[in-house]
Amino acid sequence: MSTPSPAAPAPGQRNETVVVLALSLAAMVVSMMQTLPVPILGLIRDDLGVSTADVSWVTTATLLSAAVFTPLLGRFGDQHGKKPTLVAVLGVMVAGSVLTALASSLPLLILGRVLQGAATAIFPLALSVLREEIRPQKLPGAMALVSGTLAFGSGLALVATGLLTSGPGADYRDAFWMATGLAVLALLAVLVLVPATRTRTGGRTDFLGALTLGAALLLLLLAISQGQEWGWTSGRTLGSFAGAAVMAAVWVVTELKVREPLVDMKMFVHRPVLMANLAGLLVGFGMFASFLGVSYLVQMPEALTGYGFDASILRASVQFLLPSAVVSLLASPLGGRIVRHRGPRAALGVAAALGTGGFAWLVVDHSHAFSVIGAGVVVGAAVSFGYAAMPAVIMSSVPPHQSGIANGINSISRSTGSAIGSAVVTTILASRTIEHLPAGVPPLPAESGFTLTFAIGAAAFALVALIGRFGLRAGHRPAAAPARPAAAGPAASAEPVRADAAG
Incomplete structure (x- = not known):
């Protein structure tokens, strides 16, 4: 009877690369779903014969769906198995993508976008599998x-949509058929390449906690995403903010009383977890401030405004946005090395420095293509380093059975930051317009609006620096995790990554 060579890797170790690639593909496709319709909202509006306010729900619906389903499905995966939950969520994303491609009315299109938004839960589930x-x-x-595929996918979706809809007679449905193909590919990759997870905590699903948290997030994001359209001082906007505050209080009370809460409040307010969520909010804000600010800036007609590059959607996507997206993906392995050797605190510090510097560059000079592209590349790297740091902070600070819900909340913090970034950019550019334009020309933003947008982006990353420096103190110790059985996988006996390793 022969014995295996001691040098032979364990079966799980042989499959590590394909598991990471499959989950990276799934995360990239999900992040693409969030930004994919942004360049084609005008085409959708004209094709379906709806108003600008109505078509904005094509993006808002996905954001709201993600807010409701991500924490619930992250926790459900911890309890009942991560791979089955991943497969089910990807199946829903495929169905939603087909529906968006076939929809002939706005309500059906919005329903498809709701189904696509539910797939945002893939990210925390993927980190739990890892x-x-x-x-x-x-x-x-x-x-x-x-994590790096999130920023890459968001930028890639803008570029791919620009390419597919650049010619005469462009059909916005081509973008959604592309999304369908990618969703099927991600589903097959996870189904075939990702092993069945072995750790399940079981227990009851806290549907009341999920309902109250979902309601609070829905009202908050509804007010943020629709505030510009409704008016920031309108009854609907203020009522939504007030309702969000009330439901947040109800959610906290609910979680403190139920036996098996969706979110352990002690974990939620644990300092490194709380700081990671604040950092996620700010980095998500910075990412969208860069994407939208640069995209709008380069499309400005220079003859009318005195600035801008007269870029088409295609040129804006390929020349000005694609380099940032590519660099964000290429920077992610470097971010991982920094996390491994110096700790997530150091990676967050690098992200803050790059993000602040990139936006400051745009404040000083956004009149040359080299500066706009170069600054965008620097901000893209900053986002990638930030996204690399946050999961490491969380994984080092919560026990394994809470990793899904903890990363789910962090994912929602990034989505909320992105929504705030979109709202802030839209509000600033709409409130600062050029006064004297030829008759018949719609209002166009003044250059000062873009300068202010980029300055606020720099301030957001400066706050990330403060979080990394003072929020993640050198004296921090990760929360104790219960012992895991030997069969729990290659990382079963691992010590968590120290969130303060750089300190």
Whole structure:
């Protein structure tokens, strides 16, 4: 009877690369769903014969759906199995993508977008799978790569949509058929390449906690995303903000009283977790401020405004946005190395420095293509480093059975930051317009609006620096995690990555 060579890798270790690639693909496709319709909202509006206010729900619906389903499905995956939940969520995304491609009315299109938004839960589920399947020395890099695909996918969707809809007679449905193909590919990759997870906590699903949290997030994001259209001082906007505050209080009371809460309040307010969520909010804000600010800036007609590059959607996507998206993906392995060798605190510090510098560059000079592209590349790298750091902070600070819900909340913080970024950019550019334009020309933003947008982006990343420096103190110790059985995977006996390793 022969014995295996001691040098032979364990079966789980042989499959680490394909697992990471499959989950990276799934995360990239999900992030693409969020920004994919942004360049084609005008085409959708004209084709379906709806108003600008109505067509904005094509993006808002996905954001609201993600807010409701991500924490619930993250926790459900921890309790009942991560792979089955991943497969089910990807199946829903495929169905939603087909519906959006076939929809002949706005309500059906919005329903499809709701189904696509539910797939945002893939990201926290993917990180939980990595925690089980990847060896501890490889885990920071794997999490950084999966996290890096979020910024890459968001930018790639803008570019791909611009390419598909650049010619005469363009049909916006081509973008959604592309999304369908990518969703099917992601589903097959996870189904075939990702092993069945072994750790399930079981227990009851806290539907009341999910309902109250979902209601609070829905009201908050509704007010943020529709505030510009409704008016920031209108009854609907203020009522939504007030309702969000009330439901947040109800959610906290609910979670403190139920036996098996959706979110452990002690975990939620645990300092490193709380700081990671604040950082997620700010980095998400910065990412969208860069995407939207640069996209709008370069499309401005220079003859009318005195600035801008007269870029088409295609040129704006390929020349000005694609480099940032590519660099964000290429930077993710480097972010993983920084996390592994210096700790997530150092990675967050690098992200803050790059983000502040990139936006400051745009404030000083946004009249040359080199500066706009170069600053965008720097901000793209900053977002990638930030996204690499946050999961590492969370994984080092919560026990394994809470990793899904903890990363789900962090995902929502980034989505909320993106929504705030979109609202802030839209509000600033709408409130600062050029006074004297030829008759018949719609209002166009003044250059000062873009300068202010980029200055606020720099301030957001400066706050990330403060979080990294003072929020993640050198004296921090990760929250104790219960012992895991030996069969729980390659990382079962691993010590978590220290959130203060750079301190």
